[in-house]
Amino acid sequence: xxxxxxxxxxxxxxxxxxxxxxxxxxxxxxxxxxxxxxxxxxxxxxxxxxxxxxxxxxxxxxxxxxxxxxxxxxxxxxxxxxxxxxxxxxxxxxxxxxxxxxxxxxxxxxxxxxxxxxxxxxxxxxxxxxxxxxxxxxxxxxxxxxxxxxxxxxxxxxxxxxxxxxxxxxxxxxxxxxxxxxxxxxxxxxxxxxxxxxxxxxxxxxxxxxxxxxxxxxxxxxxxxxxxxxxxxxxxxxxxxxxxxxxxxxxxxxxxxxxxxxxxxxxxxxxxxxxxxxxxxxxxxxxxxxxxxxxxxxxxxxxxxxxxxxxxxxxxxxxxxxxxxxxxxxxxxxxxxxxxxxxxxxxxxxxxxxxxxxxxxxxxxxxxxxxxxxxxxxxxxxxxxxxxxxxxxxxxxxxxxxxxxxxxxxxxxxxxxxxxxxxxxxxxxxxxxxxxx
Amino acid sequence: xxxxxxxxxxxxxxxxxxxxxxxxxxxxxxxxxxxxxxxxxxxxxxxxxxxxxxxxxxxxxxxxxxxxxxxxxxxxxxxxxxxxxxxxxxxxxxxxxxxxxxxxxxxxxxxxxxxxxxxxxxxxxxxxxxxxxxxxxxxxxxxxxxxxxxxxxxxxxxxxxxxxxxxxxxxxxxxxxxxxxxxxxxxxxxxxxxxxxxxxxxxxxxxxxxxxxxxxxxxxxxxxxxxxxxxxxxxxxxxxxxxxxxxxxxxxxxxxxxxxxxxxxxxxxxxxxxxxxxxxxxxxxxxxxxxxxxxxxxxxxxxxxxxxxxxxxxxxxxxxxxxxxxxxxxxxxxxxxxxxxxxxxxxxxxxxxxxxxxxxxxxxxxxxxxxxxxxxxxxxxxxxxxxxxxxxxxxxxxxxxxxxxxxxxxxxxxxxxxxxxxxxx
Numbered sequence: 001x002x003x004x005x006x007x008x009x010x011x012x013x014x015x016x017x018x019x020x021x022x023x024x025x026x027x028x029x030x031x032x033x034x035x036x037x038x039x040x041x042x043x044x045x046x047x048x049x050x051x052x053x054x055x056x057x058x059x060x061x062x063x064x065x066x067x068x069x070x071x072x073x074x075x076x077x078x079x080x081x082x083x084x085x086x087x088x089x090x091x092x093x094x095x096x097x098x099x100x101x102x103x104x105x106x107x108x109x110x111x112x113x114x115x116x117x118x119x120x121x122x123x124x125x126x127x128x129x130x131x132x133x134x135x136x137x138x139x140x141x142x143x144x145x146x147x148x149x150x151x152x153x154x155x156x157x158x159x160x161x162x163x164x165x166x167x168x169x170x171x172x173x174x175x176x177x178x179x180x181x182x183x184x185x186x187x188x189x190x191x192x193x194x195x196x197x198x199x200x201x202x203x204x205x206x207x208x209x210x211x212x213x214x215x216x217x218x219x220x221x222x223x224x225x226x227x228x229x230x231x232x233x234x235x236x237x238x239x240x241x242x243x244x245x246x247x248x249x250x251x252x253x254x255x256x257x258x259x260x261x262x263x264x265x266x267x268x269x270x271x272x273x274x275x276x277x278x279x280x281x282x283x284x285x286x287x288x289x290x291x292x293x294x295x296x297x298x299x300x301x302x303x304x305x306x307x308x309x310x311x312x313x314x315x316x317x318x319x320x321x322x323x324x325x326x327x328x329x330x331x332x333x334x335x336x337x338x339x340x341x342x343x344x345x346x347x348x349x350x351x352x353x354x355x356x357x358x359x360x361x362x363x364x365x366x367x368x369x370x371x372x373x374x375x376x377x378x379x380x381x382x383x384x385x386x387x388x389x390x391x392x393x394x395x396x397x398x399x400x401x402x403x404x405x406x407x408x409x410x411x412x413x414x415x416x417x418x419x420x421x422x423x424x425x426x427x428x429x430x431x432x433x434x435x436x437x
Numbered sequence: 438x439x440x441x442x443x444x445x446x447x448x449x450x451x452x453x454x455x456x457x458x459x460x461x462x463x464x465x466x467x468x469x470x471x472x473x474x475x476x477x478x479x480x481x482x483x484x485x486x487x488x489x490x491x492x493x494x495x496x497x498x499x500x501x502x503x504x505x506x507x508x509x510x511x512x513x514x515x516x517x518x519x520x521x522x523x524x525x526x527x528x529x530x531x532x533x534x535x536x537x538x539x540x541x542x543x544x545x546x547x548x549x550x551x552x553x554x555x556x557x558x559x560x561x562x563x564x565x566x567x568x569x570x571x572x573x574x575x576x577x578x579x580x581x582x583x584x585x586x587x588x589x590x591x592x593x594x595x596x597x598x599x600x601x602x603x604x605x606x607x608x609x610x611x612x613x614x615x616x617x618x619x620x621x622x623x624x625x626x627x628x629x630x631x632x633x634x635x636x637x638x639x640x641x642x643x644x645x646x647x648x649x650x651x652x653x654x655x656x657x658x659x660x661x662x663x664x665x666x667x668x669x670x671x672x673x674x675x676x677x678x679x680x681x682x683x684x685x686x687x688x689x690x691x692x693x694x695x696x697x698x699x700x701x702x703x704x705x706x707x708x709x710x711x712x713x714x715x716x717x718x719x720x721x722x723x724x725x726x727x728x729x730x731x732x733x734x735x736x737x738x739x740x741x742x743x744x745x746x747x748x749x750x751x752x753x754x755x756x757x758x759x760x761x762x763x764x765x766x767x768x769x770x771x772x773x774x775x776x777x778x779x780x781x782x783x784x785x786x787x788x789x790x791x792x793x794x795x796x797x798x799x800x801x802x803x804x805x806x807x808x809x810x811x812x813x814x815x816x817x818x819x820x821x822x823x824x825x826x827x828x829x830x831x832x833x834x835x836x837x838x839x840x841x842x843x844x845x846x847x848x849x850x851x852x853x854x855x856x857x858x859x860x861x862x
């Protein structure tokens with residue numbers, strides 16, 4: 001029996017540079033710079049005060065009416081995932097329970113879900129209000145908290161912040177009862193989730209899956225953590241749009257972002273049978289880790305070389321056949337250099353030819369949300385045969401000798417590779433192929 | 438042909454012992470891991486007790502530089518991993534291929550820096566809401582890059598990769614109480630597919646901190662039997678009133694069968710079935726009919742090519758919450774039909790409490806030991822039969838029985854169901 005093949009039939013993205021794949025892709029082609037001064041909270045005492053935030057964002061308009069009340073128990077990360085799932089499922093043309101309660105056209109047990117998630121930050125206003133009911137002599141009083149204070153938190157408080165609640169809400173809305181998982185490996189989460197979900201389809205445990213990731217780091221804890229790690233750009237508060245410069249000679253750090261991307265992966269025969277629009281085929285997946293990643297104050301490459309080689313082997317292609325690389329591109333100088341070095345090791349001289357297009361220059365670091373967005377953009381690039389430019393990649397840094405396209409590139413794109421590693425050293429790579437009917 | 442996957446090493450740090458054999462003898466000897474919470478002052482909390490790891494220190498050879506900032510659950514995992522790695526005979530360098538060896542854990546987030554985090558909420562509080570500018574000023578003085586970064590849920594994987602020197606596929610999944618069962622299942626799939634020849638798997642978690650306790654108390658998920666602590670966790674008993682929060686880590690080494698055989702590795706059991714499903718029901722409750730749980734069990738049976746008649750023992754999720762234990766019973770009946778009353782079922786959570794993300798891997802270890810010794814660990818504290826839970830729960834006393842094939846269930850908040858099946862080699 002031939003190995004089952006997996007195709008991408010739906011894309012759902014929620015990003016600072018656009019919500020919905022058509023809007024995002026058009027904005028990226030136009031070189032959108034969506035990083036701005038943060039106004040979701042007052043960042044004035046933080047050394048970095050910019051980020052890629054979603055303005056006026058709420059999941060309320062994207063959930064079935066009967067589910068609207070549940071939005072109250074969704075952390076922002078969950079809302080992003082719910083919206084991305086709604087967009088992706090609609091884009092695919094599959095009628096799930098969430099889209100059409102009357103006549104779903106996919107068997108629930110055959111629809112899986114695999115969403116990468118991050119360490120969610122409690123709403124500090126909500127928790128702070130409760131904590132401040134239990135203060136004695138200016139300090140938190142745990143005795144008062146145990147007796148009374150904790151009752152100020154809503155009973156479902158904990159459920160807002162469990163990482164698997166992204167996939168939980170999405171599976172409930174869409175009645176996705178098949179294999180379900182939540183990967184928590186920072187910036188590699190989305191890549192790993194998509195790769196793993198594709199494998200569940202290959203081995204026949206599901207016929208379709210909602211896969212990708214979502215996260216919001218635009219909150220005081222997210223920004224604090226990026227700053228404490230010295231990964232945040234602190235020189236761009238007056239020019240946010242130009243501040244994050246992945247692989248560029250003037251790269252000086254990263255910025256927090258929020259967003260997510262979910263893909264509908266589908267068994268190719270099923271997609272063909274129903275005449276689905278197919279963006280691309282998932283042909284390669286690789287994962288790896290770097291035992292040096294534990295020294296997180298040092299930049300390492302997370303062994304993305306191992307992940308990329310495994311993905312190329314899985315796809316059965318040579319590095320030179322890849323026509324687009326979407327790397328992590330954090331814009332932290334040492335991390336960019338480590339990543340570019342690993343890309344050079346795998347691609348050799350071709351690394352200077354193949355367009356590399358990190359999306360972080362446009363929208364900041366989406367962490368667990370990044371992989372799904374990167375893969376959605378790669379799928380769209382293959383479908384439209386158009387590569388967007390590398391925003392803020394004016395001149396590649398000497399130790400990042402990659403091809404950062406200044407303008408969109410048309411045509412001739414057969415394979416796209418998305419790769420990322422996270423602080424701590426795990427990495428994932430996924431290769432998509434142009435769909436040939 | 439499917440590549441076969443065997444368990445070649447195991448290690449754990451639990452409230453009932455800091456190694457596999459101590460855990461096992463404690464479970465069979467009727468010990469309880471439960472006690473008054475000592476990690477913080479819970480004296481006024483509605484639940485004053487938990488199941489804590491006691492008297493544990495990181496072994497000297499692990500307490501060096503790169504692990505010195507490791508969080509509490511990461512320390513558990515490091516000790517457990519070293520035990521598993523040595524048991525598998527992989528302790529000496531050069532006996533494994535680092536690029537063909539990976540890690541797949543279902544570990545929880547690290548414990549937060551409670552004191553500083555909470556003091557910031559007080560000192561940064563403004564008019565009805567946080568004054569984030571004031572908060573930020575204090576935060577940069579008080580918060581530590583290590584305490585913050587070590588909370589990321591992938592950091593246990595990072596520490597294990599560093600200690601063992603592996604470079605293969607590395608994942609962490611966090612599907613609540615099902616996490617380490619799911620991790621073991623996915624690690625099995627990675628070896629089967631050929632992405633790796635060996636995987637270190639399992640999980641680690643500690644939520645015994647004020648906000649973890651608060652969260653579960655507000656959900657009314659915990660037992661409130663402050664006056665009867667050792668008997669508070671009583672899976673399947675009519676008078677059960679909630680689970681008992683535990684902590685710990687359990688790690689297993691999985692290897693491809695042929696390679697394990699060729700190097701003469703100890704082969705403790707074979708993983709032959711894995712099933713995963715989602716309830717897609719409600720965020721708060723399990724599907725009362727247990728359809729999702731049943732789907733996970735059926736998927737595992739199908740994966741293993743077995744029928745319910747082949748299962749000798751079920752290690753239940755059995756949390757001691759009113760809902761879980763009756764739903765799980767219903768699901769087992771749905772899958773096993775007429776045979777359900779004849780299959781021994783037990784939950785070690787009566788003695789051990791609920792290790793959350795680490796629960797599934799810990800229970801899998803007890804399944805492997807049950808297989809080895811032909812003894813089923815009992816359901817502790819079972820006294821009053823519940824008409825809704827009318828199966829054979831192996832109450833209170835270990836049962837000797839020849840065991841060849843065992844099923845282990847884990848169900849997570851949010852309707853995450855995972856089932857594994859292991860078999861004697």
